[in-house]
Amino acid sequence: MSKVYTSEQVAEHNSPEDAWLVIDGKVYDVTKFVVDHPGGDEIILDLAGQDGTEAFNDIGHSEEAVNMLKDLLVGSLDPASRPAKREKVASVAQTSGVTTGGEGNGFLALACAIVFFGVAYYVANMR
Ligand code: HEM
Incomplete structure (x- = not known):
């Protein structure tokens, strides 16, 4: 199954009962997965409906974690509608x-x- 979703469509799935996450341009339904997440449910639910690529990569998830993504895939993100990523606003001010x-x-x-x-x-x- 490879449906294409816009960032607005992904953003609608932003509750614990219905949580989607974008990682590397792919859309994942993490609703059922969050309770099993070794890093806790809250950390993922905070990003529900958004692009979690940076957060996912920053943690340095294992290959096993990356493989788990396959089972959660629901489609891909419309490249023309990349959601606004969470900017690291503080980086310039810090230096x-x-x-x-x-x-x-x-x-x-x-x-x-x-x-x-x-x-x-x-x-x-x-x-
Ligand atoms: C559907 C997406 C995700 C999957 C399948 C997933 C899977 C996993 C797995 C299997 C682990 C155990 C350690 C490892 O094997 O790397 C883990 C740990 C963790 N994950 Fe995720 N994760 C996802 C998304 C996220 C996101 C978006 C964040 C951050 C916002 C996050 C933060 C963490 C943290 C903090 C840990 C704990 C690391 C530790 O205590 O050593 N995860 N995740």
Whole structure:
């Protein structure tokens, strides 16, 4: 069976009683599977009706897990209607700000130099 579904059609199956998931452009009916999922039902149900490709791959599922998908297949996703994936919004914000470390070190070196010359001046004038 290979029916083609749009992301809007997939999005309708977003409840625990009727849960579909898109992985790598294929549509899976995970309604019955969720209770048997070793990673728990909630984690999958959170993504019901959406594209779970990134989440599925991020976990690093085993070959056995990938093979289980075959039994759940109901069709494929219309390529023209790829659902909006969950963007990793935080990634840019997380890395910005790291570069300020260089300036901090420069300031520290300058402060050390001032202290060093201050002490040297004090010692030189003691004699
Ligand atoms: C229909 C799709 C899925 C199938 C067939 C599936 C299957 C499995 C299987 C067989 C395992 C046991 C470990 C392994 O063999 O890799 C597992 C673990 C797990 N899965 Fe899934 N999974 C699916 C979707 C998802 C999704 C969408 C997520 C994340 C949102 C997820 C998160 C996890 C987590 C967190 C574990 C536990 C890993 C651990 O405790 O070591 N799974 N899954």
